[in-house]
Amino acid sequence: SALPNVSTVVGLPDFQFLAEGHMNLSSYTYYHSGAAGEWSYRNNLETFQRARLRPRVMKMVDDIESSLPTQILGYNFSLPLFISPCARAGYANETGELGLVRGAAAGNVLYMVTDFSSRTKEEISAAKAEGQILFQQLYIDPHNDTATLEQIREAETLGFKALILTVDSAADGNRHRALRFGVGSADSSYSSITWEKYNWMREQTSLPIVPKGIQTVEDAVIAVRNGAPAIFLSNHGARQLDGSPNGFEVALEIHEQAPWVFDSLEVYADGGVRYGADVVKLLALGVKAVGVGRPFMFSNIYGEAGVERAIEIIRREIAIDAANAGIADLKQINSSVLALNRYPFW
Ligand code: FNR
Numbered sequence: 585s586a587l588p589n590v591s592t593v594v595g596l597p598d599f600q601f602l603a604e605g606h607m608n609l610s611s612y613t614y615y616h617s618g619a620a621g622e623w624s625y626r627n628n629l630e631t632f633q634r635a636r637l638r639p640r641v642m643k644m645v646d647d648i649e650s651s652l653p654t655q656i657l658g659y660n661f662s663l664p665l666f667i668s669p670c671a672r673a674g675y676a677n678e679t680g681e682l683g684l685v686r687g688a689a690a691g692n693v694l695y696m697v698t699d700f701s702s703r704t705k706e707e708i709s710a711a712k713a714e715g716q717i718l719f720q721q722l723y724i725d726p727h728n729d730t731a732t733l734e735q736i737r738e739a740e741t742l743g744f745k746a747l748i749l750t751v752d753s754a755a756d757g758n759r760h761r762a763l764r765f766g767v768g769s770a771d772s773s774y775s776s777i778t779w780e781k782y783n784w785m786r787e788q789t790s791l792p793i794v795p796k797g798i799q800t801v802e803d804a805v806i807a808v809r810n811g812a813p814a815i816f817l818s819n820h821g822a823r824q825l826d827g828s829p830n831g832f833e834v835a836l837e838i839h840e841q842a843p844w845v846f847d848s849l850e851v852y853a854d855g856g857v858r859y860g861a862d863v864v865k866l867l868a869l870g871v872k873a874v875g876v877g878r879p880f881m882f883s884n885i886y887g888e889a890g891v892e893r894a895i896e897i898i899r900r901e902i903a904i905d906a907a908n909a910g911i912a913d914l915k916q917i918n919s920s921v922l923a924l925n926r927y928p929f930w
Contacts, residue, residue, distance in 0.1 A: 590886045590893045596858045599882035610765040611675035615881050617761035624822035628856030631830040636923040640910030648907045651914040659717045666694035668854045668875035669721035674702025676884040682711045683884045687891020689713035699723045709742035720744035726781050736789045751777050752797025757824040801841045814850035821877050831855040835869040846870030860901025868921045
């Protein structure tokens with residue numbers, strides 16, 4: 585159906601409602617679906633509602649926007665927010681990942697390109713704006729080092745600046761909703777990526793390699809001990825394991841049990857982030873940059889213009905929500921803005 589003018593879109597969730605009426609049902613379902621009963625999918629969204637803010641008032645917050653720009657692995661971006669890697673952008677728009685690359689360039693935010701792209705990596709890399717930084721997400725077959733080496737060399741050749749290694753998918757995601765529409769996968773193969781494999785990969789390249797899918801304080805600590813430059817807390821948008829925690833919950837566990845982790849490496853997190861306040865809550869725990877997946881995929885029904893609009897929306901919301909919470913400088917934010925003693929853990 586015809587889409588309303590993109591400038592009238594008010595919030596990130598709106599893109600999903602518009603996409604539902606616009607995309608064909610199986611493509612929409614592929615984006616939307618989570619694992620099994622989708623309890624973690626709903627938890628990803630609800631976690632932020634349970635984590636209450638403690639807004640301070642009568643603070644001088646006029647300069648909040650100047651604290652939005654953030655470095656990620658040493659590269660400058662306009663926001664502590666990035667586009668998480670999501671497969672098959674071509675389901676929303678024939679320009680596929682190109683809309684995401686260009687929208688990210690217009691908003692000067694980081695885009696982590698999925699390994700399972702609709703467009704080729706060459707096309708995606710060629711669509712970059714001058715000086716635009718892209719990271720490459722990788723799925724590897726731990727039984728085929730030759731193929732892994734080829735993937736690394738391709739990413740280097742095409743100018744990707746870091747590798748995001750997805751480690752949360754030791755087996756298929758059990759996606760009932762997607763399977764019903766023939767867009768789930770059900771091949772029951774197992775491929776565990778161990779820390780040994782991770783360290784082997786790091787010996788093969790000078791690109792930073794960031795494990796994506798860390799879900800416990802134990803694994804965060806092991807990542808530090810292995811010298812990882814960054815970790816990405818994620819349950820894969822609740823598409824792998826129902827019962828897995830949202831990035832906020834993992835960040836909270838680290839905050840409570842090993843807060844020094846946040847000073848030892850860069851921590852990224854995603855899962856269910858839809859509003860500015862969600863971003864503020866993650867930053868308050870020490871997260872350096874926050875990922876958003878589905879909303880950007882749905883915004884791509886408009887192509888580049890939708891992605892740009894989504895960035896504009898979340899940029900404004902981060903600033904006004906931080907200001908209303910009494911944050912003068914996002915770089916100085918800490919957990920005192922969260923009512924953690926009343927957070928319902930279970
Ligand atoms: C994903 N995700 C994902 N992750 C990854 O490492 N490689 C991938 O190819 C994909 N593909 C993918 C497709 C779709 C349609 C979705 C929705 C998600 C997970 C993604 O990177 C991210 O962790 C979540 O999307 C974050 O949750 P939200 O923002 O979608 O709630």
